[in-house]
Amino acid sequence: MTRRNAFYAQSGGVTAVINASAAGVIETARAHKARIGRVYAGRNGIIGALTEDLIDTGRERARAIAALKHTPAGAFGSCRYKLKGLDQNRAQYERLIEVLRAHDIGYFFYNGGNDSADTCLKVSQIAQTLGYPLTAVHVPKTVDNDLAVTDNCPGFGSVAKYVATSMREAAFDVASMAKTSTKVFVLEVMGRHAGWITAAVGMAEDAKTPIPLLLLFPEIPFDEAKFVAAIDARVARHGYCCVGVSEGLQDASGKLMAEAGTRDAFGHAQLGGVGPLIANLVKEKLGLKYHWAVADYLQRAARHLASKTDLDQSYAVGKAAVELALAGHNAVMPAIVRVSDKPYRWKIGIAPLTEVANKEKMLPRGFISADGFGITAKARAYLAPLIRGEAPPPYRDGLPQYVRLRNVAVPKKLATAFEV
């Protein structure tokens, strides 16, 4: 069989465990030296391919690659850069193939979400059109958990564990202060379109650790009067209340609350997101003392609190991507298939990219409680195994030790530059 090189790139917002997928790809490729030569990574994602700025992962020690499993974010750099449609910008795709051809790349691994699944599909199509032999496999990743076909997305379980843990801890704090101080605590979380992360906040409380908790999902239009009444009732009964709010919360007209409420009379954008907005509303309407937190990048970079399930799956999809490619599967994505809930069992399946690209898996209405402020037993059954297990990084002097790769550039072979 021919031996060809591989390309790997990270795309879009990074996660606490995307580097575990990178380790899965690289370590598995290294185990198949007869079929795969070098593994080149795109510096800053697909931009690295377009500009022929490739990283030779072969220059990294095995130990450094293994350390990717406990290092958050994108070790090779990621990017927010969506390739346009084939008709709109065929030149980009042709350039991509030109670079792949120059470096004898026969395997294309793209690690990202919906957009990158679409890019991966298009790359496989243009290669075929141009008669360039290429096997393209998408490696799923997104904290938003909104990829189709796969039961869940690598990256999500760790964010879910982080927001549930953080809310549980903050709730203990508020409960102890509520008598004379803070009565309402608001935590803003990511997930602009789909409320998966918001739902995960709901895992903070359970039968053994009840917490008066309201969730504000992007799927449920914000009803101010109903929300204020719900807060009022919980504070009256429990002395305090916690709120988990999606950054994508919308009003009845479908406008983002964070935008709707944050301009002053001159149209100047006010500062702060929907978290402070909701907290301020509680103060205005009920006169209750509040605190709010916006976790932002902290939630998706928190490798120190990664879910073991998530970590294992992230590595597994990277490994499976290489195995699928070697088995001749093209334009596919390894998907996580849930075999059973109790005990939780999962395996890797194969999803055609045509079924994944540009689709968005929303939180089912059946996961949200009837009043719109909580999660159902069904949601709990789905979420529970995804946050399970701890996988702490090594610590030195009290801080997690994360690896930084050497990221040595591959000498360019093309004379032409390319503007992205």
Place this chain on the structure above:
Amino acid sequence: MTRRNAFYAQSGGVTAVINASAAGVIETARAHKARIGRVYAGRNGIIGALTEDLIDTGRERARAIAALKHTPAGAFGSCRYKLKGLDQNRAQYERLIEVLRAHDIGYFFYNGGNDSADTCLKVSQIAQTLGYPLTAVHVPKTVDNDLAVTDNCPGFGSVAKYVATSMREAAFDVASMAKTSTKVFVLEVMGRHAGWITAAVGMAEDAKTPIPLLLLFPEIPFDEAKFVAAIDARVARHGYCCVGVSEGLQDASGKLMAEAGTRDAFGHAQLGGVGPLIANLVKEKLGLKYHWAVADYLQRAARHLASKTDLDQSYAVGKAAVELALAGHNAVMPAIVRVSDKPYRWKIGIAPLTEVANKEKMLPRGFISADGFGITAKARAYLAPLIRGEAPPPYRDGLPQYVRLRNVAVPKKLATAFEV
């Protein structure tokens, strides 16, 4: 010797490890049954004493008390309630003594910061004046690390570890996104008057993990032009920059930035704190894409990431408080004494409350770098041991298992109610 009961209360903002001090007090008292009868806790701090709302900690199993060591926040409830001066409200102090007398309380343990050290001192004084035999010992606690005499404050090391870890993780995230997306990340941290927590953010980076990082201390008046230039230079050189900002950042006139900049033309308070304000400034002046996070309660409740040093010291000051009381020390506080830096060694000393009450230990100027944006080697030597060591809580189903006590009320003995 006479056997008398003990009173314990938590005061002010809680921490990830204040319950470890409670465990230290209760377990040590239980080990001295010949001298100490029941340990009563104030429900919601000193308010519980004033209203005769006492909790019988004797009703809790040894296992539950031990579990306090891994449970954040205040297990008996805390409060923000400062007793007035003796002249202004003698009735409060007399009521306190009345309650202590009714329950034969001979030991008064008060777990808090500057204010509560003052209260503890006053309680000891009024007891003496009224001829009521009482031994009052303050147990130090504050994330702000601003108590006098003691080398550091229980509660601070864990926040320090949390903010340093979080900033390190976020920096990895930003570094991987900077090419096409976020270039500046701002993390707002606690510490309104003293920049100890801000300094701890600086530990995120070190020789092995360099990060372009700017710190904005409450001690250094904010100089917009200088700050903008510093960001600009770092982004030009490294492609990104991280900023740790104290909630208490002030402008040149001494006004809090969070207040100064957050009113619109009508004087309406805008939402959000100094974190979003600084982030927005970066956008306005340099046109750079930003993200910001406000950790708020997450940082001080994060028991999952507590420092082992901090945990050990928190327990130790609780234990020492009881031992000091039994040895006849009155109106004192167990203080942490640093014996050596390398290796780090500490012991418990004795601080008279007159030297602690109402004093605030500021961050020394020598801990802040000459340019005002970083920390010095001296600061690092001080901070390093405080964040060292991990002490994770037990997890079940992916989440930390924190204890909730039964908190059984002690039957009231007084016929009189008391309004606080």
